[in-house]
Amino acid sequence: MPLAEIVGSLAAFLTTASFLPQAIKVLRTRETGAISLVMYSMFTAGVTFWGIYGVMTMQWSIIIANAVTVVLASIILSMKVREVMTSRTSRSGN
């Protein structure tokens, strides 16, 4: 494998796998206060477009990496949305 391919594979592994500890953290603690709703909305949309780009250009590595990231980013986003909805409900309740 050429050196550039090794560096690229390492880069893809690290950026994709990095969302796993964050997803585990929000699932475990249910704490999303410091997490940006705008970031995860944009990021989840962006990764979905990367997946579509992979399908359109028939690049399996792009499809797989982004499918994994979409799942992890969606977990974080949905926990954040849940927190935002809950805080709105409790605010309107008071």
Next chain:
Amino acid sequence: MPLAEIVGSLAAFLTTASFLPQAIKVLRTRETGAISLVMYSMFTAGVTFWGIYGVMTMQWSIIIANAVTVVLASIILSMKVREVMTSRTSRSGN
């Protein structure tokens, strides 16, 4: 511009720009409790490797997008490290 290139550019813009609202949020609130240190350590390393991959394969779009992301991810990571260091100091102080 072919449709796949438009989708790819939109994907690159969204995933890169998404870190801006998160960086602004942590700089403004100084709150990083819910942010995963492991995630941003892996992610910043991964994006650095993407930049190196871009240099090795001479792809300017990869170099530029990842240079921007490295800066934004480093801001978030350094604010998180600061919080971890501060909480360690105050714990040992008590």
